[in-house]
Amino acid sequence: MSGPDVTLRLAGQPAGEPGADLAELLRQAARGDESAFEAAYEQIARPVYGLVRRMVRDPAQAEEVAQEVLLEVWRTATRFDPSRGSAMAWVVTIAHRRAIDRIRASTAQAQREQRVGAFREAPPDSVADTVESRLDAERVRRCLGSLTSLQRESVTLAYYSGYTYPQVAALLGTALGTIKTRIRDGLIRMRDCLGVSR
Amino acid sequence: MRVGRPEPHPLTGVYALDALTGPELDRFERHLPRCPACDHEVRDFHETAARLAVAVAATPPAPFRPRVLQAVSATRQDPPLTGGRAGRPPVARWLAVAAAAAAVVAAVALGIAASATQHQLNQAQAQIHSAAAVLTAPDARLTVRATTAGGTATVVSSRSRHAMIITTAGLPALGGGRVYEVWFMAPGRIREAGLLPQPAAGRTSPLLATGLAAGDRIGLSVEPAGGTRQPTTAPILELTVPA
Numbered sequence: 293m294s295g296p297d298v299t300l301r302l303a304g305q306p307a308g309e310p311g312a313d314l315a316e317l318l319r320q321a322a323r324g325d326e327s328a329f330e331a332a333y334e335q336i337a338r339p340v341y342g343l344v345r346r347m348v349r350d351p352a353q354a355e356e357v358a359q360e361v362l363l364e365v366w367r368t369a370t371r372f373d374p375s376r377g378s379a380m381a382w383v384v385t386i387a388h389r390r391a392i393d394r395i396r397a398s399t400a401q402a403q404r405e406q407r408v409g410a411f412r413e414a415p416p417d418s419v420a421d422t423v424e425s426r427l428d429a430e431r432v433r434r435c436l437g438s439l440t441s442l443q444r445e446s447v448t449l450a451y452y453s454g455y456t457y458p459q460v461a462a463l464l465g466t467a468l469g470t471i472k473t474r475i476r477d478g479l480i481r482m483r484d485c486l487g488v489s490r
Numbered sequence: 491m492r493v494g495r496p497e498p499h500p501l502t503g504v505y506a507l508d509a510l511t512g513p514e515l516d517r518f519e520r521h522l523p524r525c526p527a528c529d530h531e532v533r534d535f536h537e538t539a540a541r542l543a544v545a546v547a548a549t550p551p552a553p554f555r556p557r558v559l560q561a562v563s564a565t566r567q568d569p570p571l572t573g574g575r576a577g578r579p580p581v582a583r584w585l586a587v588a589a590a591a592a593a594v595v596a597a598v599a600l601g602i603a604a605s606a607t608q609h610q611l612n613q614a615q616a617q618i619h620s621a622a623a624v625l626t627a628p629d630a631r632l633t634v635r636a637t638t639a640g641g642t643a644t645v646v647s648s649r650s651r652h653a654m655i656i657t658t659a660g661l662p663a664l665g666g667g668r669v670y671e672v673w674f675m676a677p678g679r680i681r682e683a684g685l686l687p688q689p690a691a692g693r694t695s696p697l698l699a700t701g702l703a704a705g706d707r708i709g710l711s712v713e714p715a716g717g718t719r720q721p722t723t724a725p726i727l728e729l730t731v732p733a
Contacts, residue, residue: 329562329715337555339540342548351551356677358550359558360705362668368733370570377533381540388539389650390704392508397652397703432545450509451542457509476503479535488537 314379315372322369329366336380337362340387347391347454357394361387388451395454435485443478446471506535512623515650519628534630568733619626621698624653631732637661637710639726641692645708653700654708654731658686659693667715672699674706675728683708685717706731 304324320328340361343352372382404484436444442464449460460469483489501518504510510518522528625629627648634644641660648654656672664670670686683699702708710727 294619295519322570323623324567326559326563330559333555333558336723337558338547338549339543339551342546343543345548346546355550355554357704359554359561362558363561363565364704364733367568368564370567373638377536378540380544381533383534384540384543385536388508391506391702393649393652397701428541429545429547432541447507450504452506452546455509456511457504460509471502472504475509476500479506479538483534483538486538486541488541490536 314383315374318365318369318372318379318382319374321366327471329369332365332379333362336383339380339384343384343387344391346452347388348394353394356385357390361390364390379380388454392454421473431486435482439481440474440486441483442466442470443474446474449477449480450475451486499525500525502528502531503535506532506539516623516626532564620651620700621655621696624648624651624655624698627651629733633729633732635727635729637727639712643710643727645729645731647702647708649702649704649731649733651700652702653698654683654702655696655698656686656708656710657694657696658689658710661686661689661692661694663689664712668712669715669717670694671711671713671717671721672697673709673711673721673725674699674702675709676703676706680709680720682717682719686710702731 295370302442312331312335314332317328317332317335321332337358341354341358344358344361345351348354348357361383364386368386376382436448439447445464446457446460446466448454449463450457455463457471458468460475461468464471466474499518499521501510505515505518505522510653522532623671625646627642627650629650630646630648632644632646634642636642639662640660641662643656643658643661646655658670661670672683674681674683674688677715681701684697685693686693686697690717707728707730709721711721711723711725713722
């Protein structure tokens with residue numbers, strides 16, 4: 293049996309205050325409110341861990357990085373500025389950068405391990421286990437499907453595999469300038485398809 | 491619609507996905523504050539990327555949650571930024587950084603003064619370039635700390651450049667061929683970051699160390715000549731890299 297901290301939760305049932313606004317929770321957490329952070333944790337832990345796990349791949353390292361990210365969210369919640377974007381985008385941006393830090397700090401190993409089949413392989417453990425995230429995942433998949441294959445591959449290699457754009461260009465055997473514009477075009481299409489423009 | 495706005499820079503996409511590095515990243519980050527259309531687009535792309543992350547959400551193993559929440563209750567929060575634009579560091583800091591920059595350039599220049607081969611020149615140039623990249627990084631942070639053995643260490647670190655520069659003053663002289671070794675320290679993982687050069691007049695010239703990862707702390711310890719793979723003595727300095 294696991295320790296007393298672990299609570300059972302039905303799939304899809306939101307934890308903490310149902311529907312609590314993440315930006316508001318971060319604002320409260322910024323004032324040292326640990327229970328507000330705990331409620332924020334319920335919303336951000338899965339995207340953070342899922343993204344980091346997918347990028348870093350090694351489960352132990354992924355946990356380490358995800359923990360660093362969540363601590364950084366707590367530590368710097370005081371500096372979150374809602375006028376600059378959504379709370380989830382702020383958190384995910386931190387997660388992506390920290391995962392990149394980890395990948396690029398151990399580039400030598402990473403290159404050896406990832407050179408082969410980094411993106412042809414099935415993604416690790418991306419099983420969405422709540423109804424909402426399954427719908428989100430479905431919408432993202434559909435939108436990714438509306439990109440050209442070059443746009444899709446360059447966006448996913450850069451984002452999920454954490455490659456620099458020259459590395460993406462090398463993997464796809466495409467000119468640097470082409471990759472730059474394909475990534476931008478792909479993101480514009482994704483933005484419009486997902487309706488996230490602010 | 492972006493009526494009347496200039497077309498955003500073509501690098502907004504690769505920048506938003508953290509796929510831009512080196513001098514190109516520096517140039518784009520200097521350009522960004524002057525380009526509202528770029529800034530707007532980068533923010534949109536960050537929102538888009540957040541959806542890509544949510545789409546691969548996965549539940550961490552059970553012990554993760556209590557561990558994080560426990561760490562949270564043991565972690566002090568950063569103070570909020572007050573006034574001015576985005577917490578520009580005080581002028582004194584920049585003067586210190588500039589002085590450190592000058593010292594690095596001088597040190598490298600002295601090191602290659604006589605009879606340098608083309609290879610050495612290239613290496614020196616690359617080193618100056620890397621050092622400059624750290625010192626001019628938007629997230630360069632200066633930390634000055636006393637060591638437990640006496641003397642002080644001055645560190646300029648940049649997380650975005652995965653690098654730091656360390657100089658020291660007044661450290662005790664070491665006998666018996668021992669050296670000061672610098673470490674990158676993460677929980678359960680300590681990596682060599684380099685050996686401090688021999689001091690001249692009580693100071694060591696700047697050491698540039700790359701491979702700094704998020705969450706690393708920087709350590710300094712006394713080690714046998716030539717350095718070791720893992721510290722064999724208690725560190726005389728341990729500092730957290732500021733965000």
